[in-house]
Amino acid sequence: MMTETTITLELNDIQAGALRRRPTPYTGAYFLLRIDERQAGREFLRWLIPALASAADPEQQAWLAASLTFQGLKALGVPQASLDSFPLEFQQGMAGRAADLGDVGESAPEHWEQPLGSAEVHLVLAAIAPDAPRFELILGRAREIMHDLSGVALIWRQDVASLSTERDHFGFKDGIGQPAIEGSGIPGSNPHEAPLKAGEFMLGYQSETGDVAVGPQPEVLGRNGTYMVFRKLHTRVATFRQYLRERATSPAESERLAAKIVGRWPSGAPLMLAPEQDDPELGADPHRNNAFLYGDDPRGLKCPFGSHIRRMHPRDSVIVGEVRLHRMLRRGTSYGPPLAEGVLEDDGADRGIMFAFIGAHIARQFEFVQAQWVNDGKFIGAPAEKDPFIGPNDGSGQFTIPQQPIRRRLQGLPAFVVNRGGEYCFMPSLPALRWLAELNT
Numbered sequence: 101m102m103t104e105t106t107i108t109l110e111l112n113d114i115q116a117g118a119l120r121r122r123p124t125p126y127t128g129a130y131f132l133l134r135i136d137e138r139q140a141g142r143e144f145l146r147w148l149i150p151a152l153a154s155a156a157d158p159e160q161q162a163w164l165a166a167s168l169t170f171q172g173l174k175a176l177g178v179p180q181a182s183l184d185s186f187p188l189e190f191q192q193g194m195a196g197r198a199a200d201l202g203d204v205g206e207s208a209p210e211h212w213e214q215p216l217g218s219a220e221v222h223l224v225l226a227a228i229a230p231d232a233p234r235f236e237l238i239l240g241r242a243r244e245i246m247h248d249l250s251g252v253a254l255i256w257r258q259d260v261a262s263l264s265t266e267r268d269h270f271g272f273k274d275g276i277g278q279p280a281i282e283g284s285g286i287p288g289s290n291p292h293e294a295p296l297k298a299g300e301f302m303l304g305y306q307s308e309t310g311d312v313a314v315g316p317q318p319e320v321l322g323r324n325g326t327y328m329v330f331r332k333l334h335t336r337v338a339t340f341r342q343y344l345r346e347r348a349t350s351p352a353e354s355e356r357l358a359a360k361i362v363g364r365w366p367s368g369a370p371l372m373l374a375p376e377q378d379d380p381e382l383g384a385d386p387h388r389n390n391a392f393l394y395g396d397d398p399r400g401l402k403c404p405f406g407s408h409i410r411r412m413h414p415r416d417s418v419i420v421g422e423v424r425l426h427r428m429l430r431r432g433t434s435y436g437p438p439l440a441e442g443v444l445e446d447d448g449a450d451r452g453i454m455f456a457f458i459g460a461h462i463a464r465q466f467e468f469v470q471a472q473w474v475n476d477g478k479f480i481g482a483p484a485e486k487d488p489f490i491g492p493n494d495g496s497g498q499f500t501i502p503q504q505p506i507r508r509r510l511q512g513l514p515a516f517v518v519n520r521g522g523e524y525c526f527m528p529s530l531p532a533l534r535w536l537a538e539l540n541t
């Protein structure tokens with residue numbers, strides 16, 4: 101077991117997409133490919149590798165990142181012993197884990213957009229850049245090969261782009277809270293949170309439990325790799341606005357209810373630091389907008405226990421569970437056209453977030469948070485409550501807002517977010533991709 105506390109991540113080997121924060125504004129896309137012939141898949145990787153960025157360059161703003169599903173590793177001809185060394189949840193994939201994730205009803209795999217969740221999704225390319233010219237530049241050669249190489253087929257594409265408001269479709273600034281990672285040199289966003297052990301996010305390093313995060317075998321395949329989970333989350337913006345409108349007597353009250361649901365104001369200012377009203381200057385200040393704990397709000401009077409951000413990262417709140425074992429790097433990006441401000445009718449457009457999680461432990465990070473903290477309220481002593489913002493509420497959901505003299509309870513919560521499908525992917529290191537490209541079975 102590694103015992104030293106200072107380590108340095110091998111950034112030259114790690115893909116930029118695993119560690120680097122996305123630019124703002126951004127334009128990008130997810131491409132899904134099917135590998136019909138293993139030799140063609142390997143050739144594709146050989147061509148692709150020079151186009152993939154490493155995490156070493158702190159100025160890097162645009163990159164292409166490659167990940168593989170379990171089916172994709174099989175299609176490449178990865179030896180059985182290696183396949184067997186992947187964790188079970190990864191082998192089963194997101195669709196196989198749907199019941200545990202609460203992907204039921206409208207979010208169940210049988211309603212997912214095809215080919216999401218099918219055995220056809222093998223290789224996932226994610227491209228992100230600050231603008232369209234640089235997006236075209238990083239795609240460069242990959243675009244040609246995707247179209248020209250027989251034996252590998254492009255089967256799905258989802259474009260993403262920041263909205264002109266630089267907020268999500270519900271009107272909130274997102275992507276603020278990110279953990280710091282020991283040895284990465286990348287600063288975290290909360291000065292009150294000690295950096296997490298590298299093994300929480302990178303395979304081959306010590307994790308918070310004291311054990312080394314063991315990756316798939318052989319070591320060259322696992323080391324400096326990580327997992328990437330993505331979900332296409334459709335957002336029901338009109339439903340959200342209507343819900344607030346019906347429960348508020350003024351626009352100011354509507355905004356306050358929304359802030360209680362999220363835990364932050366639209367600008368990103370956290371309720372913990374701006375409990376009464378939005379403070380855009382605070383929201384825009386990266387040194388202050390995440391510099392808080394919940395210790396001085398033990399009753400949730402400023403930020404409700406059930407709000408999205410307090411559930412997703414309870415920090416020092418007294419809860420059932422060990423918070424540091426369930427941290428996530430998030431790489432969410434928006435897709436689809438915005439719904440014009442003030443519109444309360446759904447226009448039928450598909451809009452939402454391509455949610456992306458990065459971490460070395462799908463089961464105790466993403467799956468735990470989804471199952472226990474999004475879909476269940478036991479950990480905060482409110483078993484009847486799911487996440488009011490993104491939880492699978494069915495029209496009878498509730499959300500408690502502690503306040504004096506008496507608390508307020510929102511009733512009849514519907515789902516504001518529906519899962520249109522997703523995948524569990526392995527994001528190998530650059531040497532691991534070379535190993536995969538050179539397989540000769």
Ligand code: HEM
Nearest residue numbers: 268272273274275276277333409412413453469470490517
């Ligand atoms: C359409 C779906 C979603 C929307 C619109 C959404 C929106 C937001 C917003 C506005 C914030 C506040 C900004 C920030 O603190 O960074 C936030 C934070 C966060 N969200 Fe979400 N989110 C969504 C889905 C999810 C999912 C599926 C998860 C996990 C399974 C998640 C986990 C988190 C976490 C961990 C934070 C940071 C909490 C903190 O560190 O204080 N979100 N989200």
